[in-house]
Structure formats: structure tokens, C-alpha cells
Amino acid sequence: MNLIKELAQRDQVFSFMMPSVSPVDVRHGPILYLEDVSVSFDGFKAINNLNLTIDDGELRCIIGPNGAGKTTMMDIITGKTRPDEGSVWFGSRHNLLQMNEPEIASLGIGRKFQKPTVFEALTIFENLELAMASDKRVLPTLTARMNGEKRDRIEEVLTIIGLETQRYQRAGVLSHGQKQWLEIGMLLMQQPRLLLVDEPVAGMTEQEMERTAELLTRLAGHKSSHGRQSVVVVEHDMGFVRSIARTVTVLHQGSVLAEGSMDKVSSDPKVVEVYLGEGH
């Protein structure tokens, strides 16, 4: 119906004629849509006919034993790895397989790596500055100037991640847990529509874990100026997953083994077998 209405509006450019940098189209529900994705490295099928749908504003946890393809899946979504077959859509308008990493990033997909990667030679303030949503082309970056509005935004995130007193220290001196937080802070600066978070609580203390859980649940569904935020968390720590998850997807050997609430999934005999078989 919407489409027909739109076609009737002769004073506007049809949405399907607009360039692909237009905003994400989530009118049909999902913000991320992977269909029949397969990829193999030297004959090893890392991802095998994977189907996954993430709804707009959802917080989804993805679990699975080592080698289940969790990180490879993130690589495919962010453009680092190209799948052999299948399709990956961001909203119903953007074909991610036709884009490179910076394009996907500026579209609003932010990623936190498994191993925290921050720019160690730069200060915490500068790390957040570089991550801030802005014109990332070369010349605008050269002439970019700090102003009150941007500074306020950085201060806001500094408070959220609890690093405000260390803002002028080099990121290299931070502890492992603090680096994780800084990286989450960098994600927040990007104001992404979709956050991909790879093992966010690795190396964190109980307390830090609680704060992370709280932050992630607050972020999911949060309405920013360009829409709701969705969060995908890949995690090993079952306690952590239980504390935040609404829906859990279990990956095994590159495809979805089970999906549903934590209780439903953990009582699924196939899941139990995979995890028990792994010695858990």
C-alpha cells in the first residue's frame, strides 16, 4: 500500500530511484537480513546456509562453540569477508554485499572487535573524536574543527563509559576492561543503527560485566535522531547472556541450530548435545 501511495506522489523522486546512501528502510521490520549465506576457506565451510533476521530495535545474543562461525558472520556483515553465496541486506534497501567497509560503517553499522582495538598512541578524548559521526572524507577531516557541540557529545560518552578523569591519557595505558569500555564508547560516538559487539565482557570483572549488561540493554531500542538502535552480541559467557538476552540464536558449524528465548534454547536437546559434546 505504501508503495502505491508513493507512486502517486508525482512531486517526489521514487524511493527506489534514490541513491543507495539514503536512510535505512526498516518499514518491513528487520534491520538486518541474512539469507542462505555460505562461505568457505580452503574447503572448510565456516558459514553454511546461514539464515538470520534481526528486527529493528532488537537485542540479540548469538552463542555457539568455538569455530561455529560467529566472528566470520560479523566479518561478512561489516564487509571484511565476501560470502561465496547468499545475500545480506541492511533494512530492505541496502545490499551490504555491494559495499566496502567504510561505506557500511557510514551507513550505521558499528563493530566492536573481540580483541579490544583502540588507538593506543592517541588520548581517550581523541579516540572518541575520531569515532564521532561526521564527514569522514579526507579534506573535511583535514579542516575539521572542534566545537562546543562536539565536545559536549564526547563528554557525554566519557561519562557513560566512566573514563572522564582519564580523558587526556593515552589509550595505551588503559586496563583491558577499560579498553573494552572505550571501544564501546567509540561505537556510541558513531551513533550506529546496528551495533555488532564481539565478546564485550572478556577480561572484565563481575562489576564491569554488570555495567556492560546494563549499558547494552539500555542501548537496544534506544531512539536516536536517526532511528532505533539494534544490538547484536556475540558472547561465550553464559551468565552474561542470560542476564541480557531476550532472544538467543545458537550457531553451530556455520548455521543456526536453535533460536528463541534463553530457557527454550537451553532446554533444546540439540543445543545441550553440542555444548555437552564440547565438554561444557
Add this chain to the structure above:
Amino acid sequence: MSDLISSHQAPSANAVNSRHWLAQPFTEKATQRFLLVLLGAVALVSVLHLAFPEGHPLHVSTYTVTLLGKYLCYALLAVAVDLIWGYLGILSLGHGAFFALGGYAMGMYLMRQIGDRGVYGNPDLPDFMVFLNWDSLPWYWHGFDMAWFAFAMVVLAPGILALVFGFLAFRSRVTGVYLSIITQALTFALMLAFFRNEMGFGGNNGLTDFKDLLGFDLRSDATRLGLFIGSGLALAVGYILCRAIVSSKLGRVSVACRDAEARTRFLGYRVERVQLFVFVISAMLAGVAGAFYVPQVGIINPGEFSPLFSIEVVVWVALGGRATLYGAVIGALLVNYAKTVFTGIMPDAWLFALGALFVLVTVFLPQGIAGLMQQRFRRRPEPTAEENAA
């Protein structure tokens, strides 16, 4: 590697800029100090040269003035290399190629200025073309009789080569050792090409026997002093430009590309374009250095393309200290002064001395002389702009 480099920059040196990017360097204490020393030294040498008659103990001879001018050109080349090596992590072992191309552009202009005063008295053709029995100028020699065109080519020729080379290399994500090796191959290939007489650049002998530049006689003391001052100013301007880039947000993105390229990509920056932009600027600066170098030494030949020379430049920067810019200047001046002294005493021992120097610096002074200076004169960090504002 990044650990070594990161400790160079005091956090205060990266005050997040709220000013125009070109105005930023003038507010930095270290840059002010550097410019003061550089321009002060240039002025002092000029005054000593002019005010005292020859034979007076305080007189600086024309020979020394020209020698110092040559060092200043090398220093600018070193700054260009430090810009991409220190801040972007691109180790170019072929920057001599851009230096030489700038030099050749200048040399071609100077050749055309000779006019009919050459040995064969041909008003259009340089001597070596007459000697080779060519009857007309090759197409690429046209325009070099005009100063504006030649001076534009000084930056454009290295710039365009860097643009094409960098586009291909960075687009295919060639970095690290592989890139170093191709840059080395690039300068070697150019050297072989320029050695050939058919190329039309004077082959083995290169371009020499220059008479005058913009109407000034190149053999007069006044012109030599002028070229020395010009080299000093070129170094100052080049230094300010590099400083402006590294203290801009783009400079911080460069450091980000150097230390975590993939991460920078996922933040939405086009790493290959950042690399290309800074690489081209660096090549252009190297070209300018070459253009000031050639009229002072009076010759340009394919030897400047020699891979060894490009490696030597990297040694200057390593010795002075990476990612500081002023370290590159110190390194270039010191090593070349040492070279002048050493090759005077024991010409054969120079390469061994250079090699030993490089090994010793790598082992004992990984941050170079600049790092040593920072340790020695460790002051309390200056408050940054942010802290001042708070």
C-alpha cells in the same frame, strides 16, 4: 613498532584543534621554537657571510653557505619522509625518486636558460641533444623555458607519479615491507630509465653546466646566498605544512591508520585515500627539496635515483627520531655534516660508519636523537587547549 613511536608524542602535543588547521602550528610551543632556531640560524649565517670580509675569522664562505643550503634541502626531504613514515607508517624506500624528479624539472628549466651560451651554441637544443644529433626538442621538453611552467612541474611531476603509484598500491592494500620493496623498485627502475640517452634527460651525465636562474647568475655569491635563504624558507614552509597536517584531525586519523588500519576502516574512514593524500603531499615536498638542491650543487644526474640514497634518507629520519618532524631535520643535518667530514678524512670508511651508526641507533636509541632530547629535558607536560578551556 607502534609502541616505540607512540611514546614520542606527549599527549599535550595533540591538543584537539579548535582553530583553522593552517593556524594550528603557530600556536604550538615546539613549532615556534623550531622556526625560531631555523630562521635565526639562516639569518645568522647570512649576516656573517655579508658583514665580514673574506679572511676574517667570523666570515662564512660561499662554499659553506652552499653546503648548508644543500643540507637544508636534505632536511626538507627528511621531513617529507617522516610525514609518511612517522605518522602514517608507510616506509618509503624510494623517496629519492620524487626528490630527483623535482630536481630534473628544475634542471630542465636551467638547461633551457642556457640558450645559445652552450658549447655548441644551439639556441634551442641543450648540448647533449646536439651531441646526440637530435634535430628538435622532444615534446616533454616544451614549456620548460618558462619559469612558471617549470616550477609547477617541480611539484606536479612527483605529485602525479605519487598519485598514480599510490592509487594502485593503496587500493590493493599493499603496505608494510611489500610497499617498501616496491618503492625501492620504483626508484631503481627510474634510475635505469634516466641512465638511457634515448630518454632525453642527458643520460649518464644528467643535466649540468647551468648558467642562470630567473636571470641571476648561478656562480655569483649573491645568488648562492639567495638560494640558501630560499632553501631555509622552503624548509620552514614545508615544516609548517606538515605540522598543520599532523596536528589536524587528519593527522590523528593517520596515526590511527598507522596503528590499527582495520579499526580505522570500520570507523568509516577511507584509509587508502588518507594514505594517498598524505603520500602525494610528501612527494611534492620532496620535489621542492630537489628543485632547491639542483641549482646549488650545479648538476642533476640519475645517481639521485639510486636506491642507496633513498635508504640513506630513511637512516637520517631514524637517527633523528621518527614522528617528531624536527627529529628528521636534526638527523639530516647531523648525518650529512658527518658525511662531509668523514668523506674528507676517510672516503672509503663512510658507508661503514653510516651502517654502524644505523645499527647503534636502532639498538640504543630506538627513538632517535629527538627521543633522547625528550628524556633529557623532560618538563612537566604543557596544559592542552582542553585543559585551559576547562
